[in-house]
Amino acid sequence: MFLGYCLMVVMAVRLGLTLFSYSRIRSVVTRLDASQCASMGDLRRIAWGVAAAARFVPRASCLTQALSGQYILARQGNESKIRIGIERGTGERLKAHAWLVSDNHIVLGGSVDGFTHLLDHGGR
Template sequence: MKQILKFFRVPPTDRYLLVKSAFLLGVIRLGLSLFPLKRLLGLVGSVKHELTEVSSADNISSNRIAWAVEVASRYVPFATCLTRALVVQMLFTKEGYPAHLCIGVAKSKEDRLEAHAWVESEGRIVIGGLKDISRFNLLPPLEGERP
């Protein structure tokens, strides 16, 4: 109940952004479970291309986009770092902000392979930042992803 009250206390533009983020997180999450990553990136790439054709009158700040995706992801089951990164990349593209999807891999202390995704824009990490992000080896861009 507290979350619902909090939701209605935020400005209408933020509410809209939260709902849009939650919807996209759900769609991308579902897509990740149904399609191979390369295929999903191709689909997301074509959607991003279409989104840039639409002029946006919203002028949403990049910080608000990252905030909305981070908050909405708490309420979308299994919204992983990759899910959040793909949604931020889509929304940044729509708003005209540069966004580069980064996927890295590293070995954990237990000698297991770990992967992490984040988005960089204008030299800074906008979502998915970790204290030890430098330990991840960046993978080359995948097909369908436009750097």
């Protein structure tokens, strides 16, 4: 049941990012009142669900996954932020990465070693 919900969210976010801007999709998430911290169990469950669902959605990038996880957390009243960075030492080609952080725990986005943190997009 939860995997199905995650799949619907990831698909909706992926479609939204295709049709609209990142700012517009993020504004949907930030409308939700999210002010508490999630439990580690909830963070693990959401990380698993979103990552598993993303395997079935073409081009479900790190940004798609981070926004999806942030939306699911916010629906539960839990705050999080999307952190965006760039890879160091890539030469001419710029490589960006997005990851989801909640209460200083990386929820989605895997290893961020080698990435320089540029900005955070919080809940509000």
